[in-house]
Amino acid sequence: MTGNDLTGKKVVIIGGTAGIGLAAAQAAAAAGAQVWVAGRSQEHIDNAKALANGAFEVRQADTHNEQELEAIFKEVGTIDHLVSAAVGGERTLKPFLEQTEDQFKAAFDKLWGYGKVVRTGAPYLASDGAITIVSGSPARKVAIGQSPLSCVGAAVENMSRCLAVEMAPIRVNVVSPGTVNTAMFDFMGEQKQANLSAMTANHLIKRAGTSEEVAAGILFVMQNKFVTGTTVDVDGGRLLS
Numbered sequence: 143m144t145g146n147d148l149t150g151k152k153v154v155i156i157g158g159t160a161g162i163g164l165a166a167a168q169a170a171a172a173a174g175a176q177v178w179v180a181g182r183s184q185e186h187i188d189n190a191k192a193l194a195n196g197a198f199e200v201r202q203a204d205t206h207n208e209q210e211l212e213a214i215f216k217e218v219g220t221i222d223h224l225v226s227a228a229v230g231g232e233r234t235l236k237p238f239l240e241q242t243e244d245q246f247k248a249a250f251d252k253l254w255g256y257g258k259v260v261r262t263g264a265p266y267l268a269s270d271g272a273i274t275i276v277s278g279s280p281a282r283k284v285a286i287g288q289s290p291l292s293c294v295g296a297a298v299e300n301m302s303r304c305l306a307v308e309m310a311p312i313r314v315n316v317v318s319p320g321t322v323n324t325a326m327f328d329f330m331g332e333q334k335q336a337n338l339s340a341m342t343a344n345h346l347i348k349r350a351g352t353s354e355e356v357a358a359g360i361l362f363v364m365q366n367k368f369v370t371g372t373t374v375d376v377d378g379g380r381l382l383s
């Protein structure tokens with residue numbers, strides 16, 4: 143028995159107004175949970191509200207703003223599942239030596255934001271609650287120009303393992319997407335589809351993943367009460383390509 147039914151469970155997804163977090167919200171709501179999602183921009187908030195159509199709550203919060211996070215956590219009360227799926231920092235995709243120190247440091251805003259989500263949310267977690275943190279395949283797959291992604295991803299994964307040990311029996315897991323077709327790549331404009339195809343051409347599964355496929359990984363670690371301190375890769379085999 144894994145207890146797949148999330149009926150009556152309260153789920154908060156920071157970074158849940160688009161992409162992977164939004165798909166996880168839809169999946170959790172479909173599994174019976176009461177769900178709150180949060181993000182920064184009004185555009186994503188409006189889209190998420192339209193998609194939710196009342197099935198889950200949508201709020202405004204930045205991972206770097208303790209007051210905004212706390213307001214949501216207070217509203218929820220006791221949290222069964224806290225998910226952090228925000229991008230949370232500016233990444234400069236250039237070789238390490240071509241970046242300024244400030245550019246390199248900026249990627250670590252993801253780690254500081256995730257840390258704030260956990261620190262602020264922890265007092266509200268149920269005693270059998272769980273934290274799920276979204277990292278990414280660059281944490282364990284290096285590529286030229288991706289040192290910021292790799293370094294912050296590795297830090298996020300290790301922070302999660304430390305938390306799993308320190309916060310047990312609260313469960314803490316990482317879900318690590320490969321290349322997934324989300325708004326994260328919208329900056330590519332008309333080149334987005336062609337670029338995603340090129341980026342995944344040598345992966346074992348030769349396409350970008352979907353948010354729904356990664357959300358299924360998030361639901362797995364939320365629902366299986368014997369899983370903690372682990373990383374679930376949903377990456378089309380990128381790590382082996």
Ligand SMILES: NC(=O)c1ccc[n+]([C@@H]2O[C@H](COP(=O)([O-])OP(=O)(O)OC[C@H]3O[C@@H](n4cnc5c(N)ncnc54)[C@H](OP(=O)(O)O)[C@@H]3O)[C@@H](O)[C@H]2O)c1
Pocket residue numbers: 156157158159160161162163180181182183184186187203204205206227228229230231255276277278279280318319320321322323324325326327
């Ligand atoms: N897509 C991929 O290929 C891929 C690969 C590896 C790892 N990941 C990781 O997976 C996670 C989800 O990415 P995604 O592809 O779903 O991205 P996405 O489609 O851009 O969605 C990111 C979500 O996080 C919110 N967000 C970003 N910064 C935030 C902040 N500081 N505070 C609160 N919310 C914030 C965004 O809304 P606002 O911008 O309006 O705040 C949005 O709701 C990220 O951690 C990303 O690094 C993605």
